[in-house]
Amino acid sequence: MSISPVTERLWWKTPMDREEAIWVTIAFVWCLFMFFMMPYWHVFGKQNLAHAAVKTNAEAYMNKANAMVEKYKVREETDQKIPVVRPPADSDVYLVARLWSWWPILELEAGKTYKIHLMSMDWLHGFSLQPENINIQVHPGYDHAVTMTPTQKGSFAIICNEYCGVNHHTMISRIYVK
Amino acid sequence: MSTNRNFRTCPSTGLVFHEPAEKLMIWNAVVGVVCLLIGGLLAIGVVLTRWQTVHWLSPDRFYQVLTGHGINMLVFWIIFFEMAVLYFASSTLLRSRLATPKMAWAGFWLMVLGALLNNYAVLRGDSSVMFTAYAPMGAHPIFYLGLILFAVGALIGCFVFLGTLVVAKAERTYQGSIPLVTFGALTACIIAIFTIASGAIILIPTFLWSVGLVPQIDSLMYKTIFWAFGHSSQQINVAAHISVWYAIAAIVFGAKPMSEKVSRTAFFLYILFLQLASAHHLLADPGLTSYWKIFNTSYAMYLAVLASMVHGLTVPGAIELAQRKKGYSNGLFEWLRKAPWGNPVFSGMFISLVGFGFLGGISGVIMGVEQINLIIHNTIYVPGHFHATVVVGTTLAFMSLTYFLIPVLFRREVAFPGLAKWQPYLFGLGMSAVAVFLMGAGTLGVPRRHWDISFAGSAFAYEFPGAAWLMMALGSIAGLIAIAGGGAYLLITVYSVFLGKRIETPGFAYVRARDGMAPSAAPVAAAITSHGQSAGFSAPGTFVLAMVFLVTFALYYFVNWKYLSTVWPLS
Numbered sequence: 001m002s003i004s005p006v007t008e009r010l011w012w013k014t015p016m017d018r019e020e021a022i023w024v025t026i027a028f029v030w031c032l033f034m035f036f037m038m039p040y041w042h043v044f045g046k047q048n049l050a051h052a053a054v055k056t057n058a059e060a061y062m063n064k065a066n067a068m069v070e071k072y073k074v075r076e077e078t079d080q081k082i083p084v085v086r087p088p089a090d091s092d093v094y095l096v097a098r099l100w101s102w103w104p105i106l107e108l109e110a111g112k113t114y115k116i117h118l119m120s121m122d123w124l125h126g127f128s129l130q131p132e133n134i135n136i137q138v139h140p141g142y143d144h145a146v147t148m149t150p151t152q153k154g155s156f157a158i159i160c161n162e163y164c165g166v167n168h169h170t171m172i173s174r175i176y177v178k
Numbered sequence: 179m180s181t182n183r184n185f186r187t188c189p190s191t192g193l194v195f196h197e198p199a200e201k202l203m204i205w206n207a208v209v210g211v212v213c214l215l216i217g218g219l220l221a222i223g224v225v226l227t228r229w230q231t232v233h234w235l236s237p238d239r240f241y242q243v244l245t246g247h248g249i250n251m252l253v254f255w256i257i258f259f260e261m262a263v264l265y266f267a268s269s270t271l272l273r274s275r276l277a278t279p280k281m282a283w284a285g286f287w288l289m290v291l292g293a294l295l296n297n298y299a300v301l302r303g304d305s306s307v308m309f310t311a312y313a314p315m316g317a318h319p320i321f322y323l324g325l326i327l328f329a330v331g332a333l334i335g336c337f338v339f340l341g342t343l344v345v346a347k348a349e350r351t352y353q354g355s356i357p358l359v360t361f362g363a364l365t366a367c368i369i370a371i372f373t374i375a376s377g378a379i380i381l382i383p384t385f386l387w388s389v390g391l392v393p394q395i396d397s398l399m400y401k402t403i404f405w406a407f408g409h410s411s412q413q414i415n416v417a418a419h420i421s422v423w424y425a426i427a428a429i430v431f432g433a434k435p436m437s438e439k440v441s442r443t444a445f446f447l448y449i450l451f452l453q454l455a456s457a458h459h460l461l462a463d464p465g466l467t468s469y470w471k472i473f474n475t476s477y478a479m480y481l482a483v484l485a486s487m488v489h490g491l492t493v494p495g496a497i498e499l500a501q502r503k504k505g506y507s508n509g510l511f512e513w514l515r516k517a518p519w520g521n522p523v524f525s526g527m528f529i530s531l532v533g534f535g536f537l538g539g540i541s542g543v544i545m546g547v548e549q550i551n552l553i554i555h556n557t558i559y560v561p562g563h564f565h566a567t568v569v570v571g572t573t574l575a576f577m578s579l580t581y582f583l584i585p586v587l588f589r590r591e592v593a594f595p596g597l598a599k600w601q602p603y604l605f606g607l608g609m610s611a612v613a614v615f616l617m618g619a620g621t622l623g624v625p626r627r628h629w630d631i632s633f634a635g636s637a638f639a640y641e642f643p644g645a646a647w648l649m650m651a652l653g654s655i656a657g658l659i660a661i662a663g664g665g666a667y668l669l670i671t672v673y674s675v676f677l678g679k680r681i682e683t684p685g686f687a688y689v690r691a692r693d694g695m696a697p698s699a700a701p702v703a704a705a706i707t708s709h710g711q712s713a714g715f716s717a718p719g720t721f722v723l724a725m726v727f728l729v730t731f732a733l734y735y736f737v738n739w740k741y742l743s744t745v746w747p748l749s
Contacts, residue, residue, distance in 0.1 A: 001428040002435050002496070003271050003359050005352040011438040019721040020440050020491065027487040030728065031480035034735070038472045038548045041739075046747035047549055053464030078637045101637075118464075123315045124397055126556045126625070130640055132745050133623040135555040137463040139397045140314065144464030149747040157640035159633075161556040161625035163308055165315065166238050169629040170636045 049136070052145040058121045061143055065094035069104050077105060077174075084176070089113060092145070095158075097125040097138045099165060102158050102173035110177050113149045126162030129175065135161060150177040184688040185273075188586050191429070195587070197688060198279035199269035199342075202286065203262040203587055207580070209290060210258030211671055214573075216297070217250035218664045225661065229654035230632060230647060237629040241306040244627060246297065248309035252568060253328070253411065254293045259576050260366065260418050261286070261335045266587075267363035267421065268342035274351040277341030285334030292328025295320050308627060310408065313384055313395035322385035326378070333374045336367045358435050358442065359428070362421030365445040370414045372453050376406035398465050405456030412568060413452040416486070417445065419530065419575035423493045426527040426575075429582055430518065433500035436492045436717070444492070447485035451477040458542075461551035468548065475546045483543055490535045491724045494528075498717040510719040526578025526602035530571055533606060537613045538567030540731050550738045553745060558628075558650075559620025566613035569660075574606050577667050584671065590678035598670050605663025608656050615653030621741075622646040 008014070016024075042048050072085040083104040087093045089112035096103040098121040108114055118127050118138045125138040136146060150156075160171035184197040223243040226234040235243060269276040276282065298320060299305040305317035343364070346352060356364070380403040386392040424441070427433040435441045457474030460466055477483060501513030518524050541563040545554040554560065584592050592598050624631055624646050631650070633640055715721055 001357075001432055002424040002441075003357050003428045005272070005357050006355040006438055007353060011355060012442075014437055014439055016440055017436045017495070017716055019495070019715050019717055019724075020436055020488075023491045023721065023724055024440065024484070024488060026728065027484050030732070031484050031487075034483075034543070034547070035472075035476050035479045037739070038468075038476070041549050042468060045549060045743065046749075047552060047742050047745060048468075048749055049462070049552070050749050051464065051467055055465075080637060082637070124312045124401075128556065128623065128625060129746075130623045131643070133553050133557070133621075134745055134748065135462055135552060135557060137460075137555065139401075139464060141396065142398060142464045147749045151746055157638065159625060159640060161628070162312075163241070163310075163627040166241060166306075168241075168627070169237065169631075169633070172633050172636050172638045172640060174638055 049146065053142045055141060056119070056143045057141060058119075061094065061117075061119050062096065062121070064092075064117075065096050065103070068092070068094050073104075074107065082173075087114065091115065092117060094119075095127075096121060097127070097160070097171075098122055100160070100167040100171040102160075102171065105174045105176070107176040107178060108150050110150050110153050113147055116146050116148050118144045118146065123164050124162045125160050125164050125171070128159045128161040130157045130159060132156065137162065150175075153177050186686070186688050189683045189686075191586055193270055193586060194273045196269045196275045198282075199265050199276035200587065202276065202279065202282050203265050203270075203583075205286060206258050206262040206265070207583065207587075208675070209286075209293075210255050210262065211668065213250045213254035213258060213293065214664070215668055217247050217255055218661060218668070220244075220247035220250065221657065221661055221664075223247075225654045225657035227629065229651055230630075231651060232654070233630070238303070238306065240629050241308075241627075242300060242303055245306050245308050246300045249296060249300070250293075251573075252309055253325075254296075256415055256568070256572060256576075257328075257332050257411075258289065258293075260370075260414060261289075261332065263418055263422065263576075263579075264335060264339040264363055264367060265342075267357075267360045267425075268339050268346070271357050271360050272342070272346040272352050274342055274346035274349065277338055277345045279338075281334055282338040285331040285338065288331030288334065289328050290331075292324045292326070292331060294324070295327065296324025299324060310404065311384070312397065312404070313387065313400040314397060316388055319385060319388040322381050322388055326381050326385060329374045329377045329381070332370065336370050336374070339363070339367050355438075358438060359421045359425045361442055362417055362424060362445050365448050366414045366417035366421065368449050369410060369417055369452060373407055373410035373414060376403055376410060376456075380404050380407060398463065401463065402456065402460060402466075405459040406453065409455045409458060410453045412564070413448070413455065415568060415572040416452070417448055419534070419572040420445075420486075420489050420493070422575045422579050423489070423527055423531055424496070426523055426578060426582070427493055427497050427500070430521065430524045430527075431497050431500040433496040436495045436499065440488060441492050444485040444488040447481050451482040451485075454478060455482075455546070458546045458551075461546070461548050462555040471548050475548055475551075480543070483539075486535075486539060487724075487727075490531070490539070490727065491720060493531060494723065495717040495720040498720045502716075510722055513719060520599050522581045522598050522602050523578050525599075526574050526581070526606060529602055529606035529610075530574040530578065533566055533574070533610045533613075534571030535727060536730060537610055537617075538563060538571050540734055541613075541617055542567060543731075544735055544738050547738075550742050552748070553738075553742055554620060556626055557620035558616045558624045558626045561626050562613045562616030562618075562620055562653075565609055565616065569609045570606055570613065574602065574609070577605065578602060580667075580671055584674045584678070585681055588675050588678075589681045590674050591681060592670065593674040593678045594670050597666050601663055601666045601670065603663075604666060605660055608658075608660030608663050611656035612653050612660055615649045615656060619646050619649040619653065622649070624650060 086107040120140040305321040454474040
């Protein structure tokens with residue numbers, strides 16, 4: 001029994017049952033297949049993270065974000081006067097995550113590609129684009145550049161999905177795709 | 179030297195208990211159940227708040243309750259119970275005295291102190307940082323101190339287990355190799371030592387940071403090492419509850435493993451690869467390369483997944499063989515139909531096996547695919563997954579083992595036998611439904627650890643699809659059913675242990691044995707330990723079930739790739 005000692009000294013020489021052998025083989029092949037799917041998707045798939053991250057600090061990142069907002073601001077929204085920026089395609093876009101807001105609001109063009117930088121000013125945050133359901137972790141001190149290509153027009157929400165304190169659930173913003 | 183060498187033999191099972199080990203098992207199990215009670219009460223708050231129509235607690239209270247729920251369930255309940263399992267698998271199964279019971283008690287009291295301190299910190303209200311406590315979000319120093327003391331206590335327990343293996347070997351309390359269940363417990367113990375070391379590496383500096391002695395903690399470093407503790411602690415559970423499955427198969431059916439070689443190799447693969455899983459929490463993070471992510475998230479080519487798939491075949495396969503031998507050999511599934519479905523020891527174990535495999539296992543592998551993680555990371559899919567692994571898998575397996583331990587260890591009859599018959603179904607199926615509905619809501623983007631998915635009063639609005647709201651509500655109702663099942667378990671165990679009918683054995687006495695030796699066992703008839711060489715399949719029913727599992731796995735795997743391919747291109 002499984003709860004009593006094995007009395008034969010050479011238990012590792014006992015033969016396998018036939019279905020055990022077949023199942024181990026099938027399972028191993030399936031495991032290898034799943035393993036190679038990941039590199040395959042890096043080559044042939046379209047949804048990957050490039051891991052272009054650099055270590056920086058909040059001040060340096062904020063300066064870049066301010067410069068971008070100054071250059072590409074088109075209007076302000078809500079009574080908190082959050083700027084809406086409309087950066088050109090292929091440009092660097094800086095999105096600031098902090099307790100408890102995303103800044104600024106982005107206005108992008110469908111079919112164009114943008115290099116969107118994500119970084120937190122304080123604690124961990126979670127970039128969660130809805131209803132696309134793209135979820136990326138946002139760290140303080142790591143400027144993470146993700147190349148994104150919006151495919152359809154509309155108004156998208158960015159919510160925070162990494163718990164960041166008592167007002168975590170109010171941390172929500174917009175991306176407009178024209 | 180300790181003079182206590184008393185052993186007793188359980189009249190119904192023939193198991194031999196060493197008195198100090200027995201006391202330690204009882205106390206660890208009892209405190210574990212107390213932690214389960216606390217975590218279960220807190221679960222009510224979580225469920226009734228995330229059900230948006232009820233939305234019971236205020237945000238600060240909700241995050242506090244969620245923190246306490248997570249830590250009491252994931253850490254305290256499970257590890258206290260695992261200590262009892264370790265002592266059972268070493269001292270009892272090897273018929274050996276427990277090494278250094280005094281150290282084991284020191285470890286136990288450290289764990290109790292740690293659990294109390296940590297709960298106190300959460301109760302203060304300034305440590306609502308969740309189980310993960312991601313720096314630079316800080317908790318009160320007592321929060322970390324409690325976890326550290328608890329971990330040190332658990333580490334002592336691990337060494338007492340290892341010491342007992344050494345004692346048993348030296349004093350020749352058994353012949354041949356240790357039983358498979360002890361081998362599995364040893365796997366859990368080795369993983370636990372790795373886990374606790376990782377916990378120390380990250381929690382000690384974080385504690386020093388919280389009292390101002392370390393200037394800062396890098397968030398990515400914290401997260402990487404934390405999960406070598408946080409995820410690995412769940413891998414201890416996997417190894418422990420699979421050992422419990424094998425134990426229950428042996429207890430209920432007298433089942434032998436299909437082959438020792440295969441089952442032990444599978445456990446060995448766990449030792450080698452299971453701890454790489456901390457990468458599962460870092461797939462959507464910056465600063466780590468894809469090479470690192472792919473190698474680690476797949477446990478080096480999914481070798482630990484292979485091991486779990488093997489156990490998934492060999493545990494029911496062993497039961498099938500034992501049942502067929504008893505004559506239940508008609509068709510593919512008579513062995514399963516004629517299984518004792520009214521015995522909670524078996525029904526709980528079997529629901530645990532199926533739920534862990536089909537719900538927890540498949541979802542876990544799929545969310546651990548580097549790219550697919552992008553559409554799942556930090557959504558409520560994640561709690562859906564781990565309620566299938568840790569709750570349906572581990573907790574339910576431990577619950578079913580309790581129904582065996584009440585008469586054997588506590589020497590009481592199980593109270594409310596009618597309720598006990600239904601309890602595994604209520605809890606196991608309720609919790610499986612929780613897992614399914616949360617995974618569904620997560621697929622639609624609902625975030626985890628979130629007080630208000632209606633975003634009322636926020637600067638912007640976002641409305642989740644109606645289906646997401648429906649699934650959150652259904653998940654909460656299923657959660658209440660599971661809580662009722664958990665309550666039934668607590669009622670049955672607490673009543674049985676304290677007020678249940680004593681099992682009196684005429685002429686019962688502890689046997690004062692020769693130093694270090696249990697009374698010698700009755701000679702066991704030579705038994706065949708292999709079922710090999712047969713021309714046909716010896717467990718065809720199990721093989722069919724395994725193929726059903728594989729097809730389900732593959733279909734769901736490709737559905738998720740398909741879903742991923744429709745989101746915005748990223749690079």
